[in-house]
Amino acid sequence: MAEVEDNSFANGQIGLAAAAFNRLGVEVGFENLVVSEAIGG
Numbered sequence: 909m910a911e912v913e914d915n916s917f918a919n920g921q922i923g924l925a926a927a928a929f930n931r932l933g934v935e936v937g938f939e940n941l942v943v944s945e946a947i948g949g
Contacts, residue, residue: 922943924936
C-alpha cells in the first residue's frame with residue numbers, strides 16, 4: 909500500500925469499501941487509480 913499527497917486541490921474526500929460474503933478478509937489493490945470530478949447533469 910502507498911499514500912500519496914497532491915496539493916493541486918484545496919480539499920476533498922474519497923472513500924472505498926469492499927466486502928466478500930463467502931470469504932473472510934478482503935484485499936483490494938489498484939495499480940492505476942484515477943480520481944476525477946463528477947459531472948452532474
